[in-house]
Amino acid sequence: MSDRLAVRKTYKLYVGGKFPRSESGRSYLVQDSNVALASRKDVRDAVVAARAAVKGWSGATAYNRGQILYRVAEMLEGRRDQFVGLGETPADVDAAIDRWVWYAGWSDKIAQVYGNANPVAGPYFNISAPEPTGVVGIVAPPDSPLLGLVSVVAPAIVTGNTVVVLASEGQPLPAVTLAEVLATSDLPGGVVNILTGRVAETGPWLAAHMDVNAIDLTGVPDAELARSLEEAAAGNLKRVVRPPATPIDWHADPGLGRLTAFLETKTVWHPKGV
């Protein structure tokens, strides 16, 4: 019997719940695999998809969002070996799965911790509640392609934001494989959009895009690039998460900083009867 010819995989983008090639038709080679090289127009398409998903995702109940994130963790568990095969350490994969579960649990608790009933000098109930910012652009950490990626994406979406992620440039395969997990996890299309390619090329378009509400520069180690992206982000007063001063230990307790970075506080004055 002759040797079977294996089907080779092209790693594509993940935009609006689909896996398109780059609009530009370009690709680059990583670990002997072709990976789509996103262009500025892919950024544009991803932002359109993310914006379209905001209403449904932020309008879903916190409980429902939590369930979907748990589902992501379940699917990830089933693909554990695949991630290990891509070069992830088993410890990293386990930590990534646990991180989904940890953030999933926060979906219906964040309003209780960061919301408040405020005492006011008048006959009103005064209530503050955290709400999602909207579309968040994320530059994922280049050095931790799965755990780092999960650690920046999960906290942004669990509160109801939608995201456009620029995956690790040098190690994009786990990001695209994660996209396959997300696509089979009941996560509505457009909530997470993942672009592979050159951050220096696509980053400025994402940072300057007027329809993006916040940008997370955690994965931009180049201080000069980070500075220019932050300047571009000022055009529509995006919320900006700056790159860390010292490298982040992704295995450590993540805290709530990334959850709250992409929240707005809505305060409601409601007249008390009598």
Place this chain on the structure above:
Amino acid sequence: MINHEYVHGRQPTFRLSRLGGMTATATSAFAGIGRSDAALRTFLHGLPGVDQVGAEQRAAMLGTRSIKTTAKAWAIDLAIRMVDLTTLEGADTPGKVRALCAKARRPDPADPSAPAVAAVCVYPSMVPVAAEELAGSGVHLASVATAFPSGQAPLDVKIADTRAAVAAGADEIDMVISRGAFLAGRYAEVYDEIVAVKEACGDAHLKVILETGELATYDNVRRASWLAMLAGGDFIKTSTGKVPVAATLPVTLVMLEAVRDFRAATGRQVGVKPAGGIRTTKDAIKYLVVVNETAGEDWLDPDWFRFGASTLLNDLLMQRTKLKTGHYSGPDYFTVD
């Protein structure tokens, strides 16, 4: 058999000899054509059939043209000037129409260099409001009439509808043809109706809506186009926007061929207005390419080509802003309607 009609880069005008021996002095030959169903049927069914595959393939091929940078900027501004900014909802209020008129006069308040649109298109009851808002602006005021969108009303009601809209200040009337009569083969009835409405329009321009989504075949689109032009329509328009299938590129291609051939036959130029379903700048530019390649440059003008649209304008403005500022804009920075 290869249909050579679509094989060449530019489709040749079909010779009028194929239209039953008519020549370039054909205006007179068309004179008595509306007298009877039989005469109209003989003529309309004598028109060459449309090669469906060829038309769709050619429209798709023209849709792949790449229009960039300065050409794109020019196309965007032209497309804005061609927009018939439309609101045709039961929920239209005077306030909404006023807001739409303000937008028509100055589509992008942040950029005075953005041109005004061609016209505002409303229901007859909203014409007085719009007329007041648009007075002196140079923006035309179109009103749908003749029992829009179904066209299923007695003729005298349609005439009264038209007269009322014109009296209230509309200088363009968008009428619907009776698709029921057309599909049943009662061509003379449709013809007479268009003639009667045209007469009721007075000085107002008449756009004849064919509702191509209900005509089923490209042959019917070609026939309806000729029928509308013969009866005196100043514009032929694809759709009401109220049925699932609205303007498509191949249908517009067929209609553009019809106006081109009609001008060659009679010397009279008729405009084309695709309406419904054109939402993006990319779509609009595809239409402009088809206009240029089918009817020619003479039609690349708001007097001869219009887009019936509402959401298209915002996308055009966003693309315009992108070209000017160098970064992508978003819907937050433009009005909702």
